[in-house]
Amino acid sequence: MKTTYQTGIWGENTAEQYLVQNKGMVCLERRYRTKCGEIDLILTDGDTVVFTEVKTRKTAGPGNGLAAVNIRKQKRILNAALIYLMHRKWTSRPVRFDIVEIHGEEIIYIPDAFRPYGKYYH
Amino acid sequence: MGTEGMMARIYSMGVNGTEGYPVQVEVFAVGGIPGTEIIGLPDTSVRESRDRVNAAIINSGIELLPRRITINLAPADLKKEGPSFDLPIAVGVLIATRGLIPAEGFEFGKTVFFGELSLDGKIRAVNGALPMVISAKERGFQTVVLPEENAKEASCIEGLRILPVSTLKEVIHYIDGSEIPVPQRQMTYEELNRENIITVDMCQIRGQKAARRAMEVAAAGGHNMLMIGVPGSGKTMLARCLPGILPPLTFEESLETTRIHSICGRLSPGSGLMITRPFSAPHHSASVASLIGGGQNAKPGEVSLAHNGVLFLDELPEFSRAALEALRQPLEDGIVSVSRIRHQAQYQSSFMLIAAMNPCPCGYYGSTSRACRCTKNEIRKYLDRVSGPLLDRIDLQIEVDAVPVQEINDSLPAESSATVAARVAAARRVQQERYRNEEFYTNAQLNNAAIRKYCRLSADAETLLNAAVEAMHMSMRGYNRVLKVARTIADLDGEDIISSSHAAEAVQYRELDQKYWR
Numbered sequence: 001m002k003t004t005y006q007t008g009i010w011g012e013n014t015a016e017q018y019l020v021q022n023k024g025m026v027c028l029e030r031r032y033r034t035k036c037g038e039i040d041l042i043l044t045d046g047d048t049v050v051f052t053e054v055k056t057r058k059t060a061g062p063g064n065g066l067a068a069v070n071i072r073k074q075k076r077i078l079n080a081a082l083i084y085l086m087h088r089k090w091t092s093r094p095v096r097f098d099i100v101e102i103h104g105e106e107i108i109y110i111p112d113a114f115r116p117y118g119k120y121y122h
Numbered sequence: 123m124g125t126e127g128m129m130a131r132i133y134s135m136g137v138n139g140t141e142g143y144p145v146q147v148e149v150f151a152v153g154g155i156p157g158t159e160i161i162g163l164p165d166t167s168v169r170e171s172r173d174r175v176n177a178a179i180i181n182s183g184i185e186l187l188p189r190r191i192t193i194n195l196a197p198a199d200l201k202k203e204g205p206s207f208d209l210p211i212a213v214g215v216l217i218a219t220r221g222l223i224p225a226e227g228f229e230f231g232k233t234v235f236f237g238e239l240s241l242d243g244k245i246r247a248v249n250g251a252l253p254m255v256i257s258a259k260e261r262g263f264q265t266v267v268l269p270e271e272n273a274k275e276a277s278c279i280e281g282l283r284i285l286p287v288s289t290l291k292e293v294i295h296y297i298d299g300s301e302i303p304v305p306q307r308q309m310t311y312e313e314l315n316r317e318n319i320i321t322v323d324m325c326q327i328r329g330q331k332a333a334r335r336a337m338e339v340a341a342a343g344g345h346n347m348l349m350i351g352v353p354g355s356g357k358t359m360l361a362r363c364l365p366g367i368l369p370p371l372t373f374e375e376s377l378e379t380t381r382i383h384s385i386c387g388r389l390s391p392g393s394g395l396m397i398t399r400p401f402s403a404p405h406h407s408a409s410v411a412s413l414i415g416g417g418q419n420a421k422p423g424e425v426s427l428a429h430n431g432v433l434f435l436d437e438l439p440e441f442s443r444a445a446l447e448a449l450r451q452p453l454e455d456g457i458v459s460v461s462r463i464r465h466q467a468q469y470q471s472s473f474m475l476i477a478a479m480n481p482c483p484c485g486y487y488g489s490t491s492r493a494c495r496c497t498k499n500e501i502r503k504y505l506d507r508v509s510g511p512l513l514d515r516i517d518l519q520i521e522v523d524a525v526p527v528q529e530i531n532d533s534l535p536a537e538s539s540a541t542v543a544a545r546v547a548a549a550r551r552v553q554q555e556r557y558r559n560e561e562f563y564t565n566a567q568l569n570n571a572a573i574r575k576y577c578r579l580s581a582d583a584e585t586l587l588n589a590a591v592e593a594m595h596m597s598m599r600g601y602n603r604v605l606k607v608a609r610t611i612a613d614l615d616g617e618d619i620i621s622s623s624h625a626a627e628a629v630q631y632r633e634l635d636q637k638y639w640r
Contacts, residue, residue, distance in 0.1 A: 117157025
């Protein structure tokens with residue numbers, strides 16, 4: 001029996017493998033953590049920087065993990081992304097936010113899942 | 123490393139009062155945190171357009187790249203409202219994100235776009251299309267891309283290319299040069315359906331000879347009219363006949379009236395300019411704001427919707443005092459100024475006031491068929507709800523009694539609206555000819571100086587009127603109003619000089635003042 005923590009790590013590894021091997025992305029960071037938010041995977045897809053949130057679910061039906069990325073979680077991802085971009089001095093690179101849900105053998109991949117610039121996020 | 127920012131500038135139109143003003147929709151797309159932000163004082167319906175635009179673009183089969191998109195509606199100091207900016211925003215977003223490459227030499231600076239988008243990429247009609255198209259022409263634009271349902275409304279404006287579109291895809295094909303939409307055919311006003319739509323025909327009214335005549339006089343001279351009568355005597359039906367006997371709107375009048383109806387969204391989809399005069403009959407619970415105009419955005423009220431037409435107030439004393447007094451300015455000036463926090467607007471409101479009321483609370487005071495059971499005080503109180511200054515602005519006052527049963531059965535079919543309308547039109551032509559160098563069009567609009575100039579009396583008529591003034595204790599103003607009505611009656615007869623019979627008839631329409639409001 002895996003702990004929740006181990007389940008999370010396993011899911012992130014599976015997702016990274018999937019994105020690098022099947023989608024041709026390059027992984028830059030794993031489990032990027034800051035005071036005001038965290039990101040599971042940071043990759044590049046060509047010129048675009050991709051911030052990916054991975055949700056691993058064992059029991060509930062598919063889609064449950066996606067729903068868990070609510071506005072609060074999105075804000076935390078956004079904050080971490082802004083810090084990362086500033087750290088790298090990438091002010092005008094195209095950016096995308098993806099979500100990967102690992103559901104047993106099944107992988108649900110949502111590219112461009114949300115676009116957090118604008119009034120809703122203030 | 124990075125994505126260079128890309129800028130697009132599209133022209134659109136906003137509406138303030140009855141005037142359109144140009145709006146520049148600037149769209150800037152650049153790398154960074156993706157999303158869309160709209161600035162430039164948008165209201166909620168404009169801000170929501172972001173979601174409509176995104177869905178419409180995706181459903182038109184174009185990938186919307188994740189970019190940081192800023193949309194600015196300039197001038198940034200005017201409040202923008204309504205969904206008509208959806209289309210220019212969508213075009214701007216497509217160009218700024220390079221989802222659409224415009225054809226070589228496409229002139230965005232001379233083209234105006236407006237229209238509401240639905241999520242599937244269809245284009246819906248918007249309010250205020252006519253004022254926007256007129257302003258676009260005045261500002262020197264050459265092409266207007268608008269929703270198909272609004273095209274007919276704009277088809278009478280000359281010197282513009284009107285391109286009706288029904289989907290975002292058509293607009294995309296137009297801009298990339300692959301397919302140009304069929305321009306709306308230019309139509310003259312005469313070409314539009316010139317048929318006056320008559321809801322109630324005069325021939326349906328039995329009896330009521332006197333009232334019919336008064337209606338004809340009112341229509342011929344543009345006079346305001348008050349009908350006092352027992353319940354069920356046909357006051358409402360008479361009033362509803364009026365639009366049918368008034369001359370159809372002229373082109374200029376139609377533009378004025380359609381403009382107001384256009385910004386209120388009162389035009390039925392696909393309809394062109396209005397041809398029949400408007401008939402507006404607000405309920406007596408109407409507030410001042412709904413009559414005069416108001417609301418946050420200073421929208422026009424019933425008096426403006428009745429511009430160049432008829433405002434019918436049934437049960438006149440039941441209207442609130444404030445509402446009735448507020449009518450005085452539009453009655454006098456033919457224009458209302460509406461001031462609200464965000465907007466100030468002036469709307470034209472030149473209408474014929476037709477009012478109807480019962481003579482007393484129970485309704486049967488003065489009736490030949492039934493006894494009234496109101497006290498003197500009750501009657502006085504009821505009648506006093508209509509103020510003197512308002513009565514002063516009503517030229518014709520008539521009594522309408524119930525039609526006796528044998529008259530309903532016996533009488534021959536009465537004259538139809540068309541016959542009466544022909545006489546009214548003839549009288550109106552006489553007035554137009556006579557006042558061609560003046561600022562007014564009808565006898566009702568004559569001022570004191572013009573009354574002396576144009577209302578010449580025969581010797582008989584003068585003696586008769588002097589006697590009437592004496593006997594009825596008529597004021598100078600009352601006298602002038604009798605003269606105006608007499609002028610109209612003479613015009614109906616096609617005579618230049620007012621004779622004693624014309625004057626006598628005009629005096630009759632003043633007698634109610636004496637009977638009820640002593």
